[in-house]
Amino acid sequence: MNENLPLRDVRIVDLTMGWAGPLASRHMADMGAEVIKIEACSHPDWWRGYDHSSETLAAREHEKIPSFNMINRNKLGVAIDLTQADGRDLALRLVERADAVIENQATGVMDKLGLSYEELRAVNPEIIMLSLPAFGAEGPWSGYRGYGSTVEHGAGLPHLTGGPDDPPMMTHVAYGDACGGMNAAAALLVGLFHRKRTGQGQRIDLSQVEGVLQQGVHGTIAQGLNGAPPPRTGNRHPVFTPHGVFACAEPDNWLVVAVTGDEQWPGLCQVIGRADLGADPALSSAEGRRDQEDEIEAAIAVWAKTLAGDAAMQALQDAGVAAGVARRPSELSQDPAYQARGFWRDMDREVVGVKPQPQTPWRFNGERGPLRRPSPLLGEHNGEVLGRVLGLTADEIAALEGAGIIGDKPVIPA
Amino acid sequence: MSALEGLKVVEFGEGVALGYCGALLAACGAEVIKLEQPVTGDAVRRLPPFAEGVAAPEASGLHAFLSTGKSSVAIDLNNLDGVALARRLALEADLVLDGMGPGKADAVGLGYDALHAQAPKMTMLALSWFGGDGPRRDWQGSDAIAQALAGFIYPIGQKDGPPVIPGGYFAQITGGLTAFIATMGALVGGLSGDEGVLIEQSILEAQTTYTESAGVRFAYDGAASVRKGVNIFTPTYPQSIYPAADGWIGVTALTPAQWHACCELIGAPELFDDPRFITSRLRNDRADELDPLLIPLFRKRTALEWFHEAQARRVPFALVPTMADLADLDHFQAREVLAEYQHPDLGRFTAATIPWKLAATPLAKGGSAPRLGQHSREILAGRLGLDADQIAELAVSGTVGLGRIGS
Numbered sequence: 001m002n003e004n005l006p007l008r009d010v011r012i013v014d015l016t017m018g019w020a021g022p023l024a025s026r027h028m029a030d031m032g033a034e035v036i037k038i039e040a041c042s043h044p045d046w047w048r049g050y051d052h053s054s055e056t057l058a059a060r061e062h063e064k065i066p067s068f069n070m071i072n073r074n075k076l077g078v079a080i081d082l083t084q085a086d087g088r089d090l091a092l093r094l095v096e097r098a099d100a101v102i103e104n105q106a107t108g109v110m111d112k113l114g115l116s117y118e119e120l121r122a123v124n125p126e127i128i129m130l131s132l133p134a135f136g137a138e139g140p141w142s143g144y145r146g147y148g149s150t151v152e153h154g155a156g157l158p159h160l161t162g163g164p165d166d167p168p169m170m171t172h173v174a175y176g177d178a179c180g181g182m183n184a185a186a187a188l189l190v191g192l193f194h195r196k197r198t199g200q201g202q203r204i205d206l207s208q209v210e211g212v213l214q215q216g217v218h219g220t221i222a223q224g225l226n227g228a229p230p231p232r233t234g235n236r237h238p239v240f241t242p243h244g245v246f247a248c249a250e251p252d253n254w255l256v257v258a259v260t261g262d263e264q265w266p267g268l269c270q271v272i273g274r275a276d277l278g279a280d281p282a283l284s285s286a287e288g289r290r291d292q293e294d295e296i297e298a299a300i301a302v303w304a305k306t307l308a309g310d311a312a313m314q315a316l317q318d319a320g321v322a323a324g325v326a327r328r329p330s331e332l333s334q335d336p337a338y339q340a341r342g343f344w345r346d347m348d349r350e351v352v353g354v355k356p357q358p359q360t361p362w363r364f365n366g367e368r369g370p371l372r373r374p375s376p377l378l379g380e381h382n383g384e385v386l387g388r389v390l391g392l393t394a395d396e397i398a399a400l401e402g403a404g405i406i407g408d409k410p411v412i413p414a
Numbered sequence: 415m416s417a418l419e420g421l422k423v424v425e426f427g428e429g430v431a432l433g434y435c436g437a438l439l440a441a442c443g444a445e446v447i448k449l450e451q452p453v454t455g456d457a458v459r460r461l462p463p464f465a466e467g468v469a470a471p472e473a474s475g476l477h478a479f480l481s482t483g484k485s486s487v488a489i490d491l492n493n494l495d496g497v498a499l500a501r502r503l504a505l506e507a508d509l510v511l512d513g514m515g516p517g518k519a520d521a522v523g524l525g526y527d528a529l530h531a532q533a534p535k536m537t538m539l540a541l542s543w544f545g546g547d548g549p550r551r552d553w554q555g556s557d558a559i560a561q562a563l564a565g566f567i568y569p570i571g572q573k574d575g576p577p578v579i580p581g582g583y584f585a586q587i588t589g590g591l592t593a594f595i596a597t598m599g600a601l602v603g604g605l606s607g608d609e610g611v612l613i614e615q616s617i618l619e620a621q622t623t624y625t626e627s628a629g630v631r632f633a634y635d636g637a638a639s640v641r642k643g644v645n646i647f648t649p650t651y652p653q654s655i656y657p658a659a660d661g662w663i664g665v666t667a668l669t670p671a672q673w674h675a676c677c678e679l680i681g682a683p684e685l686f687d688d689p690r691f692i693t694s695r696l697r698n699d700r701a702d703e704l705d706p707l708l709i710p711l712f713r714k715r716t717a718l719e720w721f722h723e724a725q726a727r728r729v730p731f732a733l734v735p736t737m738a739d740l741a742d743l744d745h746f747q748a749r750e751v752l753a754e755y756q757h758p759d760l761g762r763f764t765a766a767t768i769p770w771k772l773a774a775t776p777l778a779k780g781g782s783a784p785r786l787g788q789h790s791r792e793i794l795a796g797r798l799g800l801d802a803d804q805i806a807e808l809a810v811s812g813t814v815g816l817g818r819i820g821s
Contacts, residue, residue, distance in 0.1 A: 006603025006611075023623070031599040050669065066631040134730070136771070141745040144725040146666070146732060149653045153664025153732035156740060158655060161570070161580045162644075168655050168662050168734050170645050171570050171580040175624045182591050182623065187770035189598035190442050194417040194775050196605040202774035210751055210769030213740075214591070217766050218582040220752065221475040222463035223737035224763035230463060235558075235579050238462045243558065245567075245576040252641075254576050256567070258556040322554035326577045329565035329628030330639040337563075341548040343619060344629070355633050358626035361619035362596035364611045 005032025006364070010192060011098045011389075013091070014038065014075065015115075017045040019148065019174065020132060020208060021104035022071040023181030024188060029074035030360045030369035036094060036385055037075045037376060040082060041407040044378055047071070048410075057410050062378065063351040069375045073347065073357060077376025078385050080406050082113045087405045091115060092123050093390050099195065100128040100188060104180075107133050107143045117203045126201040128191040132184045136207030146208070148174025154209040157216040163234035179215060180208030241289040242268075242296045245326065246304035253309040254326040257300055257316065262286060267319035272303035342368065349374035379408030416443020417775035421601070424449065424504045425484070426491065426524070427513025428457040430557075430583045431617050432541050433480035434590030435597065436511055440483030441768040441777045444509075447793055448481060449500055452488040452815030455786040461583075465760045471786050472759040476583070478783035479765050482755055487794070488787030488815030495813045497522050502798055504529055508604075509597065510538040516546045526612040537600045537610045541593050545616035555617065560585035564621040565628065569641050577641065588624075589617030643701070651698035652676075655734055656709060658717040664732040665712070665724075668694050675727040679720075680711040740766075753780030758788075787817035 010033040014025040022037075022045070029035040039045050048062035056062070081087040092115075095101055101120060103110055110116055110131070117129045131137050134146030135154065146154065152175065158168030187204050195201055213220070222230040230238070237243035243258045259265055262285055269278030277299065282288045289296055304312055309325035316323035327335060333344050333356050344356045345368075360369035386392040386406070400406045418439060425436040426449040433448075433456065440446040450456050458480060459471040487503075490496040491514075501524060504510045510529065512519045519525045519540070526538045540546055543555025558579045561567050566585070571578035593615050600611040622629075628639055645654040652665045667676040673694070677686040685707065691697045697704055712720065717733050724731035733743070740746050741764065753767035760783075767779045794800045794814065808814040 006599045006606070006608060008603075009606055010602070019627075027595055027599075031603075064634070066634045067627040070627055070630045135745065136749055139745045139748040141725075144730075144732075145728065146730045147653075147668065149666045150664060150730040150732045153655065153666075153734045156735040156737060157580075158645075158662075158664075158734055159736050160582055162578060167644065167657070169570065169578060170647070170655065171578075171584075172566065172624060172647065175566075178624050179588075182588070182595065183770065185595045186438065186591060186598065187772065189595060189602060190417045190770070190775070191772055193598060193602050193605065194415075194772075196602060198415075200774055202772055204773070205771040207749065207769060210749070210766070213751065213766045214769065215584050215587050216582055217479060217587065218463055218476055219737040220740065220766040221479055221763070223740075224752070224755070224765045225463055225465045225475040225760065229737040230581065232581070235576065237558070239460065240556065245562075245579065247576065252575060254562075254568075256558050256562040256579065258558050260554065260556045264554065317550075317553045320554060322556045322559050324559035324562040326562045326568045327565045328568050328639040329625040330632040330637065332565050332622065332625060332629035333632060335563075337544075337548055337550050338619075338622075341545055341616075341619075343622070352634070356630055358622065358629065360596075361592050361623065362613050362615040364596075364600065364613055366612075366614070 007031040007033035010034070010100070012036070013094050013098045013101045015101065015103035015105060017104065018047050019067070019071060019177035020180035021102055021184065022047070023178055024184035025075060025102055026071055026073065027185040028188070035075040036389070037072060037077045038082070038091060039077065039079045039378060041079050041379070041409060041411045042081065044410050052410065052412060054412065057412070060351050062410055066355070069349060069352060069355065070357060072375035074372045075376060076381040076385055077379065078382050078406065079379030079408060081404060082115070084405055086400065086403065088114050090386065090390070090405070095120050095127060096123045097389055098124065098127065100130065100192060102130045102184065102188060104132045106145055121201070126195060126199055128188065128195055128201045128204065130184055130188050130191065130204040130206060132180050132206040132208055134208050136210065137205040148177035151176030151180060151208045151212050155213040155216060156219070157212060159229065160216045160219045160232070162232055164232050166232065176208055176212045179212045180206070183211035236293065239286060241286040241293055242300060244297055244300070246301050248304050248309040248312055249307055250309070255304050255309050255312050256324050256326060258322040260322050264321045265289070268316065268321045271315050271319045271321065272300055274299050345371060347371050347374055350377060377408065378410055379406065382406045382408065415775060417772065418442040418444040421445065421509065422507045423447065423509045423511065424507040425511040426500060427515070429513050430458055430461070430476070430480065430586035431589035431593065432511055432513030433458055434587050435539065435541065435593040436484060437480050437482060438591070438594045438768060443778070446484040447503060448484045448486050449489050449491070450486060450786055452490055452787065452812060455488070468759050472757070475760060475763065478755060478757040478760050481783040482781045483778055484784065485789035485793055486784035486786055486817070487790045488817065490813050491522055493813050495808065495811070497524060499794070499798065499814070500524060501529070503793070505533045505536070506797060507536060509601065510536060512538060512540045516542050516551050530610055530612070533610070535604065535610050537597065537604065537613065539593055539597050539613045539615065541589065541615055541617070543617050545619065546614045557583055557585045560618045560621050563618055565625040565639070566621060569639060569647060571641060571644065573641060573643050575641070585617055585621040589615070589620040592620035592623070646698070646701050649698055650694040651701050651704070652708065656712040658712055658720055659715055661717040662734040663712060663717040663720045664734045666730045672729045675729045676724070679724055679727060679729065680708070682707070682711060750779060755780045755783060757783040758785050785817050787815035790814050790816050
C-alpha cells in the first residue's frame with residue numbers, strides 16, 4: 001500500500017504522546033514510514049483525554065477525541081506495559097528491527113523504563129533516537145517540563161506580538177507543540193538521510209523551546225544587530241503600509257489588508273473609493289504613507305464596514321492587493337479554497353464514523369500523502385505487529401495478553 | 415561529516431520561506447547556491463531587522479541570517495542568457511528550490527518538466543503562498559494574510575477585537591520548515607532509488623498545521639472558535655502570563671495536581687478548594703474573577719524564583735525572557751542557543767541558530783553570509799567553466815552581477 005512512498009522502507013518506534021511528537025511521527029507515516037505507536041493500557045496517550053472514569057471508558061470516549069484521531073492516522077497502534085520486563089523486552093525487540101525511535105516522555109521516564117539511548121543502542125547499534133523535551137535533554141533546565149504554552153513562554157515570543165503598551169502576548173495556546181513536532185520531523189529526516197548513506201545512527205536532542213524560537217528569529221537578529229528588540233507595532237508593519245485589521249459589516253468579521261508593495265496602493269484606493277488618495281504623490285511610497293497612516297486606516301475602515309469580509313477580500317485581491325479574512329479556525333474545513341485544493345478528505349474510523357482529515361501540506365508529483373489507515377484504536381494492532389514484525393505465534397500473543405503485558409482496554413490507574 | 419555533505423542545491427525566487435528552507439539545508443551541510451536578481455537581489459533584502467547605517471541591498475539582518483552558508487550568484491532571470499546559466503546550474507543540482515511563484519519558473523524555462531526531462535534524479539520544490547492551483551493561486555500573499563486565512567490570528571487579542579497579528583515571519587518560517595520536511599522526505603526516497611519528485615507546497619497550508627485540529631473538531635461538535643481575551647485561550651486556565659516582581663512569569667496549571675501545587679506555591683491554598691475554580695474549564699470561564707486574586711500574589715516574587723520553584727513542584731511555569739535576556743540565561747548559554755553570524759557589511763552579530771542537536775552530524779552554528787553576487791565569478795568559473803572574458807561580457811550586458819569588492 002505504501003510501495004511508492006519515499007519512506008516505504010523506514011520503520012519507526014513511536015513513544016510520543018500529545019501533539020508535538022505525534023505530529024512528527026504523522027509526517028513520517030504520511031510519507032510512507034511504518035510507524036509503530038506504543039501506548040499502554042494503564043498509560044494511553046493523554047491526548048485521548050486525561051480525566052477518564054469507568055463511565056467514559058465504557059462509552060469509549062478515549063476513541064472519540066478529534067485531535068487524537070487527526071494526528072495519529074497512518075500509524076499502527078500497540079499497547080504494551082513497558083514497566084514489566086516482558087513488555088520492555090517486546091519494545092527492545094521492535095527497536096532492534098527499527099530505523100528510529102522518537103519519544104517525548106517526561107524527562108527521566110525512558111531511563112526509568114530501561115529504554116535509554118545506551119540501552120537501545122545495545123540492541124541496535126544503528127538506531128536513531130530523537131527526544132524532544134521542552135527545554136532540551138541537556139543544560140541546567142533539562143529536567144523542566146512544559147506544555148505548548150510553556151514552550152511559547154520560554155522562547156520569549158510573547159514579547160514580539162502586540163503594541164508597545166500591551167503585556168507580552170501569547171499567540172496560541174499550544175502552537176509550541178506543533179512547532180516542536182515540525183522541528184522533530186525535520187531533524188529526524190536529516191538523521192535518516194545520514195543513516196541511509198552511511199549506516200550510522202545517532203542521538204538527536206531537540207528542545208521545543210529552541211524550535212519555537214526560530215518563529216521569532218527576527219527578534220534575536222534585531223537584538224544581536226542593534227542591541228534592541230524589534231519595535232512592537234501592533235497590527236502595523238515596520239515596512240508595509242498600510243497594514244492592519246479592519247472590522248467588516250458582520251459582527252466579529254475581520255479583514256487583514258497588507259500593502260506589500262507600492263504598486264498595490266493605487267488599486268487599494270480605487271477599490272475603497274478613494275482615488276483622491278491614490279492620486280496624491282506624497283502617498284505613492286510606503287514612507288510617505290506612514291506619515292498619514294491614521295488617515296489611511298480610517299479610510300479603509302469606512303469602506304470595510306460596508307461589506308462582508310469575503311467580498312471585501314475578493315475585491316482587493318481582484319485589484320492585486322494582499323488581503324485576507326481572519327478565518328475562525330472552526331471554519332477551515334468549510335473554506336471553499338481549501339476544498340478546491342483537496343486539503344480536507346473524509347475518512348471512516350470505528351467508533352466515530354466518517355470525519356474529515358487535513359491532508360499533507362505538500363504534494364509529491366501532484367499527490368498528497370495517502371490516507372492509508374485511520375488512527376489506531378488502543379492496542380488495535382497488537383497481533384499484527386507482534387506477529388508480522390517480531391514473528392510471535394498466536395499462542396505467544398495470547399499468553400502475553402493473558403499476562404497483562406499487552407491489551408486493548410484502558411485501565412484507570414489505581 | 416555533515417549530514418547533507420555533497421548535496422548540491424540551487425535556490426531561485428524570493429521570500430523568507432524559500433530562504434529558510436535553503437538555510438536549513440545549508441546548516442546541515444548542503445552546498446546551496448542562491449540565485450538573485452542583480453542590483454536588487456531577493457525581496458528579503460528589503461525586510462527588517464536592518465542594521466543601522468548600512469546601505470541597501472546589504473542592510474537586512476534577516477537576509478544575512480537566511481543566506482548564511484550559501485553562495486550568492488547574481489543572475490538576471492528576465493534575460494534569456496541569464497536563464498540559460500541558471501538552467502545549467504539547476505541541471506547539475508540534486509535539488510532545486512523554486513520560490514518564483516506559480517507558473518513563473520515554467521514560463522521562463524526553469525520549470526520542473528523541462529528540467530526533469532534532462533535530470534531525472536533532480537527533485538524540485540515549488541513553494542508559494544497559496545499553492546500551484548486553486549482559486550487563490552495568483553493572489554497576493556503576506557505573512558499576515560497567510561496567518562489570517564489559516565485561522566491563526568482570529569483567537570488572539572481582546573474579546574471585542576480586532577484580532578492581533580503576531581509580529582515577524584511566523585507563517586513563512588513555518589512554510590520553509592515544512593518545505594524542508596517534504597524535501598528531506600523526497601531525498602530519503604531518492605536514496606531508495608526513487609526518481610526525482612516535484613514537491614508543491616503552499617505557505618498557507620503549512621501554517622494550517624497549527625489550526626487544523628479546530629477544523630476537525632468542528633465536524634465532531636459543531637462548536638465555533640472564540641476569542642476570549644489577551645492571554646486567555648479555551649479550554650483551560652491559567653495558561654497565561656502574569657507580571658512578577660521584576661518581569662513576566664508564564665503560568666500553566668492544567669491538571670488538578672498542577673493547580674493544587676500552584677495554589678500552594680503562591681500561598682493561596684484556599685483557591686484550590688474554591689468551587690468557582692475547581693476545574694480548569696471553570697477557571698477558563700471565570701478568568702475575570704480569578705486574575706484579580708492571582709495578580710497581586712505573582713507580583714510578590716521574581717520571575718526566576720517562581721520559575722524554579724514551580725518547576726521543582728512539577729508545575730510547568732516558564733520565564734518569559736526578553737530578547738536581551740536570552741543571551742544572559744545560563745541554560746541558553748550552556749546549549750549555545752545563540753550563535754555568531756557575520757556578513758561583510760553587517761559585521762558580526764548573534765542570532766538564534768538552527769536548534770537541532772544531532773550528535774554525529776552537528777549542524778553549522780551561525781556562519782558567514784554573502785553580499786549580493788559575491789560568488790558569481792567563483793560559481794560561473796568553477797561550476798560552469800566560464801573564463802574571465804566570458805564572465806566580464808555577461809557582467810557588461812547586465813546578465814550577471816559580480817558583487818561589490820572591498821568595504
